[in-house]
Amino acid sequence: xxxxxxxxxxxxxxxxxxxxxxxxxxxxxxxxxxxxxxxxxxxxxxxxxxxxxxxxxxxxxxxxxxxxxxxxxxxxxxxxxxxxxxxxxxxxxxxxxxxxxxxxxxxxxxxxxxxxxxxxxxxxxxxxxxxxxxxxxxxxxxxxxxxxxxxxxxxxxxxxxxxxxxxxxxxxxxxxxxxxxxxxxxxxxxxxxxxxxxxxxxxxxxxxxxxxxxxx
Numbered sequence: 001x002x003x004x005x006x007x008x009x010x011x012x013x014x015x016x017x018x019x020x021x022x023x024x025x026x027x028x029x030x031x032x033x034x035x036x037x038x039x040x041x042x043x044x045x046x047x048x049x050x051x052x053x054x055x056x057x058x059x060x061x062x063x064x065x066x067x068x069x070x071x072x073x074x075x076x077x078x079x080x081x082x083x084x085x086x087x088x089x090x091x092x093x094x095x096x097x098x099x100x101x102x103x104x105x106x107x108x109x110x111x112x113x114x115x116x117x118x119x120x121x122x123x124x125x126x127x128x129x130x131x132x133x134x135x136x137x138x139x140x141x142x143x144x145x146x147x148x149x150x151x152x153x154x155x156x157x158x159x160x161x162x163x164x165x166x167x168x169x170x171x172x173x174x175x176x177x178x179x180x181x182x183x184x185x186x187x188x189x190x191x192x193x194x195x196x197x198x199x200x201x202x203x204x205x206x207x208x209x210x211x212x213x214x215x216x
Contacts, residue, residue, distance in 0.1 A: 016081070026045075027085070063075075064078035092140065099153050107140065183209055
């Protein structure tokens with residue numbers, strides 16, 4: 001499939017229904033596509049012509065598909081999200097736990113950009129994209145802080161995995177204006193770190209111990 005230019009795209013956050021997401025997953029035939037679908041709990045590969053037609057029609061109506069050389073290609077945020085799905089090298093899952101119903105988010109890491117997605121009803125997801133000059137660790141830390149500031153007995157479990165590295169896990173819990181943290185790998189029991197961390201220290205922890213870009 002032909003692609004547009006992400007640098008020229010409008011990257012305002014937006015929500016996508018399941019049909020639209022299945023269309024965007026189909027824009028690139030790569031090994032990352034299935035892992036991105038699994039992270040979002042989407043049925044892939046999709047064999048439904050009706051679902052693909054619905055996704056095409058919806059994206060066209062929202063002006064997130066355009067005709068180029070007799071072929072429809074994504075534009076704007078849809079282009080960036082489809083690129084992330086098809087080129088991802090890391091997938092980070094966030095579980096937001098509290099006395100209320102659990103919530104979740106997924107960060108899809110790709111070269112040059114990342115897509116932060118939060119689930120909506122009926123298989124849909126709300127998507128935000130950040131370019132590579134923004135810190136993924138800072139985005140994850142901010143999402144954790146926002147959850148813990150509005151929920152009682154809140155904690156956040158963050159798990160990140162690549163094709164080559166077993167899942168790394170960080171558990172965060174607010175302790176006043178500081179943070180308690182625990183680390184683990186794979187299915188191991190999380191080991192608490194001594195003392196508490198400031199928010200900048202949480203970002204450093206996530207960058208070095210969770211995301212581990214040196215192992216990409």
